[in-house]
Amino acid sequence: MSGNSAKTTDKPESILRKTLSATVESDIEQRIVEGVYGPGDRLDEEELSAKLGVSRTPVREALRKLAAHGLVTIRPRAGATVARPSMAEIIDLFEVVSELEAFAARLAAHRATDTQMRAIQQAYKACGKLAASKDAQAYFDANRIFHGAIWAAANNPALTEQIMSVDKRLAPYRRQITFHPTRKQDSESEHDQIAQALAARQQDVAERAMRDHVMILSDDALQLARDLRI
Amino acid sequence: MSGNSAKTTDKPESILRKTLSATVESDIEQRIVEGVYGPGDRLDEEELSAKLGVSRTPVREALRKLAAHGLVTIRPRAGATVARPSMAEIIDLFEVVSELEAFAARLAAHRATDTQMRAIQQAYKACGKLAASKDAQAYFDANRIFHGAIWAAANNPALTEQIMSVDKRLAPYRRQITFHPTRKQDSESEHDQIAQALAARQQDVAERAMRDHVMILSDDALQLARDLRI
DNA sequence: TCTGTAATTATTGTATACAAGAGCAACAGG
DNA sequence: CCTGTTGCTCTTGTATACAATAATTACAGA
Structure with a gap:
């Protein structure tokens, strides 16, 4: 397996095998980047899961990843919002x-x-x-x-x-x-x-x-x- | 040493209200950065959750965040490994x-x-x-x-x-x-x-x-x- | 009317159950 | 001996149930 991994063009968005969570993430991300959700907007897990037709679990994971990238702010037990940098x-x-x-x-x-x-x-x-x-x-x-x-x-x-x-x-x-x-x-x-x-x-x-x-x-x-x- | 890691080790990021997932993340991260887990090592969710004394959910979220930072590689349906850059x-x-x-x-x-x-x-x-x-x-x-x-x-x-x-x-x-x-x-x-x-x-x-x-x-x-x- | 406090509510954090696909092993055929 | 196939197993992906807590509201007192 370590042999010829060759040039794995490691694109950030490369979704070889589509998992639901991956599409959920890019979906939310797109809405933020496109301005559908603006800085400071609340990102309710249940609301998003309903809108995207999945349960809260993949939504949560997507939000965490986006938070890791700085696009979303998560305050413990107080939910996620679109990041609003000072x-x-x-x-x-x-x-x-x-x-x-x-x-x-x-x-x-x-x-x-x-x-x-x-x-x-x-x-x-x-x-x-x-x-x-x-x-x-x-x-x-x-x-x-x-x-x-x-x-x-x-x-x-x-x-x-x-x-x-x-x-x-x-x-x-x-x-x-x-x-x-x-x-x-x-x-x-x-x-x-x-x-x-x-x-x-x-x-x-x-x-x-x-x-x-x-x-x-x-x-x-x-x-x-x-x-x-x- | 499966004891509770209540000891807040040297964490640069200040965590105001500690949530379990946050400590799980920094715990795994620390093990990677310190070399306990080396590049290519498999990160089994169940094994980690047992080791850290939590369920798979927080472990998964931690792994996703680490993957977002590039420290961990996740292949859909094939699990997480410590990133092994070429x-x-x-x-x-x-x-x-x-x-x-x-x-x-x-x-x-x-x-x-x-x-x-x-x-x-x-x-x-x-x-x-x-x-x-x-x-x-x-x-x-x-x-x-x-x-x-x-x-x-x-x-x-x-x-x-x-x-x-x-x-x-x-x-x-x-x-x-x-x-x-x-x-x-x-x-x-x-x-x-x-x-x-x-x-x-x-x-x-x-x-x-x-x-x-x-x-x-x-x-x-x-x-x-x-x-x-x- | 304002303010501080306490109960309530609503949302998040975690655990667990179930579904589905990837990897592995055994096996048949060459 | 090797190879391709097939079935099983084990891990991950998702859904849901429950626990915990932040935010809100209602209310009593000044």
Whole structure:
């Protein structure tokens, strides 16, 4: 058994043999990331089990896993809620993710295969087209694909995992930004710098551009959060 | 020693209201980090529940949480085992943690309070004293305290959390190194550089020194792993 | 009306029972 | 001797029952 485990592409979401609990987890997670359940919302076990058509047991296990990832807060004997990080925590998380993404960009500049590089450039162009459009959700998704292509090109699955983990926790706050009309254009010029640096395989430039890009996003998110009194 | 583990051992996470599952989790985690259960070892639910004096339910929840942290691998319907990352995955994890620790060092150089700085220097000295000693475990612990003091001085709890998470997964491999006699001396000169840079609040130097320190550790760990055919 | 306390309620934490699939062993056939 | 199949066993996955406690409400007294 220890022989050729080969390349078990250890994807976070890889569900080879579907167990119920796995689908329950991704189901709840999706609702949180998509904003169906917002920060602070109560996650009643019975309610969820009824909604998902399973008993409390798999729901509980899913909630525990999500809590381990920081997406959900569980207070003993007081139930689970969608995590509601304080302003300070949000700042900290953005700081971490900006560093990780910057590192991913550096690695990508160094290690991206030709195929991966093409994927990045393609995702960049797709973003550009949607920047002008009114469809914020489409741009949000395209943006995610662009970043995801860079994470993949870093060729470090553990790094990707870490970034995605932190990113999920920030999803509610990033989402807000996307709906600000001016942000998309600014974001595009930043994406342009990143894409160019990567294409030229300039590690330092790519790293710095990515860090700045995420930090600007962070500033905007925080400003918005402040305005909205989150 | 099946006796009740009412003794709250050294737990970094403060548990306000102790629930059984919480203690079960840290109990299993401790056994993994301390090497009682090594990579690949099977974690039988019934066996653990008997050993810990609880039913399967809390054991299962604990295992799920540990799996979420990457410390345990769960294959559906095939049980849980202590995670056994491939060589490639170990490299990736070291790469991530070196970057995170380097970032923590940078932040610490910038943000450490005087008290925090004193704690770092104190931990550094404690390491130095133990470097010459034969007590590998004591040095291992002192080393952890030194690094922990720097993480704390970065004043970014989210970053500390990430580092600790990755660090736990690497514990079995780091542990090996500590028992290599030459490593301790080398490590000390590296610690010296880090401590000096922090004291002088030189962000760039501290960052680089820490990155190099962890990467050297990584190289040694991998060499050793290779020798031991892990 | 406000406040502190006590009973109540509702939800979580844990244990146990049952169902279902994976792994193993015995065995038949080559 | 090896190999593929078949049935059994053992562990996990899920459901449900019960216990314990946090939150809420009702109420008495100021």
